[in-house]
Amino acid sequence: MRTITFSQAVNEAIAEELRRDPTVFLWGEDVAEAGTPFKVLSGLVEEFGPERIIDTPISEPGFVGMAVGAALTGTRPIVDLMFGDFLFLVMDQLCNQAAKQSYMSGGKLKVPMVLRTNLGATRRSAAQHSQSLQALVAHIPGLKVALPSSPREAKGLLKSAVRDDNPVVIFEDKLMYQAKGPVPEPEEEELIPFGQANRLQEGEDLSLVATSSMVQVAEEAAEGLRAEGYSADVIDVRTLVPLDEDTILASVRKTGRVIVLDEGHQSYGATAEIASRIADKAFYHLDAPVTRFGAWDVPVPFSPALEDQTVPDVARTVERALQLIRGEVARA
Amino acid sequence: MTARKTTRKTTKTARKAARKTVDSAGRTPEQLLEAYRQMVRIRAFEDNANELYLQAKMPGLTHMSSGQEASAVGVCEALDERDKITSTHRGHGHCVARGATFRPMFCELLGKEEGYCHGKGGSMHIADQENGNLGANAIVGGSTGIATGAAFSAKYLGTGGVAVCFLGDGALGQGILYEVMNMAALWKLPVIYACENNQYGEYTHIDEMLAGNMLERARAFGIEAEEVDGQDLLAVMAAADRAVARARAGEGATFLALKTYRYFGHHVGDINRSYYRTKEEEEHWKAERDPIPLFGEVLLERGIATAEELTAIGEAISREAEEAVEYALEAPYPPAEAARDHVYAS
Numbered sequence: 062m063r064t065i066t067f068s069q070a071v072n073e074a075i076a077e078e079l080r081r082d083p084t085v086f087l088w089g090e091d092v093a094e095a096g097t098p099f100k101v102l103s104g105l106v107e108e109f110g111p112e113r114i115i116d117t118p119i120s121e122p123g124f125v126g127m128a129v130g131a132a133l134t135g136t137r138p139i140v141d142l143m144f145g146d147f148l149f150l151v152m153d154q155l156c157n158q159a160a161k162q163s164y165m166s167g168g169k170l171k172v173p174m175v176l177r178t179n180l181g182a183t184r185r186s187a188a189q190h191s192q193s194l195q196a197l198v199a200h201i202p203g204l205k206v207a208l209p210s211s212p213r214e215a216k217g218l219l220k221s222a223v224r225d226d227n228p229v230v231i232f233e234d235k236l237m238y239q240a241k242g243p244v245p246e247p248e249e250e251e252l253i254p255f256g257q258a259n260r261l262q263e264g265e266d267l268s269l270v271a272t273s274s275m276v277q278v279a280e281e282a283a284e285g286l287r288a289e290g291y292s293a294d295v296i297d298v299r300t301l302v303p304l305d306e307d308t309i310l311a312s313v314r315k316t317g318r319v320i321v322l323d324e325g326h327q328s329y330g331a332t333a334e335i336a337s338r339i340a341d342k343a344f345y346h347l348d349a350p351v352t353r354f355g356a357w358d359v360p361v362p363f364s365p366a367l368e369d370q371t372v373p374d375v376a377r378t379v380e381r382a383l384q385l386i387r388g389e390v391a392r393a
Numbered sequence: 394m395t396a397r398k399t400t401r402k403t404t405k406t407a408r409k410a411a412r413k414t415v416d417s418a419g420r421t422p423e424q425l426l427e428a429y430r431q432m433v434r435i436r437a438f439e440d441n442a443n444e445l446y447l448q449a450k451m452p453g454l455t456h457m458s459s460g461q462e463a464s465a466v467g468v469c470e471a472l473d474e475r476d477k478i479t480s481t482h483r484g485h486g487h488c489v490a491r492g493a494t495f496r497p498m499f500c501e502l503l504g505k506e507e508g509y510c511h512g513k514g515g516s517m518h519i520a521d522q523e524n525g526n527l528g529a530n531a532i533v534g535g536s537t538g539i540a541t542g543a544a545f546s547a548k549y550l551g552t553g554g555v556a557v558c559f560l561g562d563g564a565l566g567q568g569i570l571y572e573v574m575n576m577a578a579l580w581k582l583p584v585i586y587a588c589e590n591n592q593y594g595e596y597t598h599i600d601e602m603l604a605g606n607m608l609e610r611a612r613a614f615g616i617e618a619e620e621v622d623g624q625d626l627l628a629v630m631a632a633a634d635r636a637v638a639r640a641r642a643g644e645g646a647t648f649l650a651l652k653t654y655r656y657f658g659h660h661v662g663d664i665n666r667s668y669y670r671t672k673e674e675e676e677h678w679k680a681e682r683d684p685i686p687l688f689g690e691v692l693l694e695r696g697i698a699t700a701e702e703l704t705a706i707g708e709a710i711s712r713e714a715e716e717a718v719e720y721a722l723e724a725p726y727p728p729a730e731a732a733r734d735h736v737y738a739s
Contacts, residue, residue: 120573
């Protein structure tokens, strides 16, 4: 396997799908010559032309709504939403329109569209360019939600998203764009199916269930635990919708202890849903309370002195894991 | 639709207005007669839907389009099977005009399995998708993006189709309309914004909600804009023909301001309307500007139909509607477990 960046993996996935299927096109703000501010799409307009890599005006509700209409009528749009924070601008088109067309029509209409956007704080981008809003869309039936955690995942999940007949929101970790990792050669096409969590490490003492940016935190925390003589299961959730409950529950039933990590705000977040399902369905296997780590319930602050602590990190994850394993959890 | 309404005596003004556009739409007599039938079908559908609601046989809420038949039929008569429409919460008329039939429509209204949307849409999302109806949308302005996107894909795929976005004057207050009009103009998309200006957004007159002139809003984007008498079927048809021709020729979008009137309230329960419009105004529109007798008069004058024939059309459609209502009332509900189907396309 080659080693390429997350950004290159995304670019390859889009290019391969554009080559494969002429009904696929991509639009968004500064996606063509500019290749987005993150340069993820550089080179695509040169190969596919401005008819398929389309610069839109700065009109997020407009171009998301138009993508819904285009998807309803025989094309498969990939929409680039420059920052995850802009989801708030497109909520009606995404949640009232895209998500509900299949259902409201009794299954007669479908919306095969992909909304690519991003998540992740600690980039010193302050409160309106740093949010991780996956729970917001995962709450709406009719949308699928994918959260790649590595270059390989980014490519495989995005290719599956393009081929899905439903609206898929895929969140890329914008801090990971330059991260490198192994990805299969282009001729070895890999589609990562939705609804199958990925067990990255196998252990006995604790389960670390994580999404996207937090998978890296979980993996490093597992290493920290190893140094203390403990082993952890590390589960990459991959897709919040559909959620592979079985893999998560099997892991927790085995280890009896779990920390759930997601970079969205902790309250009412993705970690809450996963923790609740564990409490509901693996209660008698638990040896310790279920712990959730999400971002603090504060708007993301600008100052580095403030920002870093608001996101779950390795040190606190290891500390908490040791408490759970050693039975040192204080009873309130 | 009762026979009495069909043949109601029209006034001199109305006759004059009808004559003015009598030769402009270029349709055969049979096509004109069918357009008349379509308007009568809409009226009959709405009369029966209203009755179902008043008798508490219909769940939920509904919005009547009675009075607006000519805009729905006039625009849809300009379309063919390549074309798409999007509709609004006041969408029964568009659905009929695009070719839907009574039985699955009433079934949908009553939440029955045989409804066009298997009972999952109801009045506000009713649509015959196979006839190019991309759905009635209950968010004001909510389908403007969808219609414009459908126009984009028609152009992208080279289908030759056009997309019509039916919207009410209330939707002129929604920002997304201007975002998509901008892109429609930039990219010369084959889209028609058919704005049914019934002069009231819910319970408020347009003068209290719209600054400036609505046509100028479209023209600011370089979009062709035209004001049309929405009660004059032939005028609407002719304007829609021009817009469709422009769209198919690659000349881009058109905005049609179709001035019309809704006879009922915003929704069926909106009975006491005196705080926002007068009885006299309502009576004026019904007596002087009803699109059905106005167009019936044209058919009579041109010798396309006799008064007796028009009466017979009204009676036959009334019977058909009543039969469909009976059918829908007896039709089975979907099984409870169907609530979990269709959340995702399979």
